[in-house]
Amino acid sequence: MESSSDDDGDAATALPRLLLLCASLFFSCHQPRHEVRHPLLKPLSKPVAAAKKPKPKAPQKSRRKKLYFTFDDGPNRGTRNVMDIVRDEGVPVTFFVVGEHVFASTAQNRVWDSLRIAEHIAVCNHSYSHANGRYEKYYSNPDSVVSDFRRTQDSLGLDNPIVRTPGRNIWRVDTLRFTDLKKSAAAADSLQGAGFVVMGWDLEWEYDHRTLSVSTSADELARRIDSAFAHGRMKLDGHLIVLAHDQVYQHPADSQQLRMLLQLLKKKGDYDFEMMTSYPLVRGSQ
Numbered sequence: 001m002e003s004s005s006d007d008d009g010d011a012a013t014a015l016p017r018l019l020l021l022c023a024s025l026f027f028s029c030h031q032p033r034h035e036v037r038h039p040l041l042k043p044l045s046k047p048v049a050a051a052k053k054p055k056p057k058a059p060q061k062s063r064r065k066k067l068y069f070t071f072d073d074g075p076n077r078g079t080r081n082v083m084d085i086v087r088d089e090g091v092p093v094t095f096f097v098v099g100e101h102v103f104a105s106t107a108q109n110r111v112w113d114s115l116r117i118a119e120h121i122a123v124c125n126h127s128y129s130h131a132n133g134r135y136e137k138y139y140s141n142p143d144s145v146v147s148d149f150r151r152t153q154d155s156l157g158l159d160n161p162i163v164r165t166p167g168r169n170i171w172r173v174d175t176l177r178f179t180d181l182k183k184s185a186a187a188a189d190s191l192q193g194a195g196f197v198v199m200g201w202d203l204e205w206e207y208d209h210r211t212l213s214v215s216t217s218a219d220e221l222a223r224r225i226d227s228a229f230a231h232g233r234m235k236l237d238g239h240l241i242v243l244a245h246d247q248v249y250q251h252p253a254d255s256q257q258l259r260m261l262l263q264l265l266k267k268k269g270d271y272d273f274e275m276m277t278s279y280p281l282v283r284g285s286q
Helices: 002-029 079-089 106-117 135-139 142-156 182-193 218-231 246-250 252-268 280-285
Strands: 065-074 093-097 121-125 170-173 176-179 239-245 271-274
Touching (some): 065 246, 079 246, 079 252, 106 121, 135 182, 142 182, 170 182, 176 182, 218 252, 239 246, 252 271
Parallel strands (some): 065 093, 065 271
């Protein structure tokens, strides 16, 4: 029975073969797999980081415009009104006082006492005699000019060296030099040599010298101030010095124009009011 014998032999060997096949499959499934890569591609050493989005830039702030309101020739009848207005409006200003006016009357001396203790006001030197109205003769003697300013500085005990020459728009501050009339140049140089900082102005609020009233409305002056900044009509970019005369504001109508001007400028939102002691070139000169 050869057929029967062959069948028995196959059955006897089938089970070991099956076990061997299962073992081979088991070990092959647990061997580490090797990643197949294209021969031209190099493996990456680090994962690619996601691209960062650029941070949005903060909007640039508009540049602040510095305004310096200055009032000449006090103390006089209009000084008290100006003091009240700038106090009410919260605007710091500078008064250039005439020494002789401080001692001219009891009333003027009292105004001076109020000026020198006001926190929102800087007081500077505008000479003692105001040239007695004879400007050409006054500036022909530089030594006399220096003595005139020293008299005010000493008699009033002023704590800053800032001065303004009577009847002249002269600058001697740090490296800035300007003289409106050349005949006054020697006197201006002497003042600077004596340690004074000579400041002029960029824009004047004009007035009628006969009636002592403003000849330019608050609206018009506000437009001129805007235009001066727009076209850079000032000695130091971004810093505008306005000249006014406090005797002009002794009348209610003129005082109201001053108040209106300050309110108009404050509403614009891009003006900062400063005292002359904060003018950048002055700080560099002291």
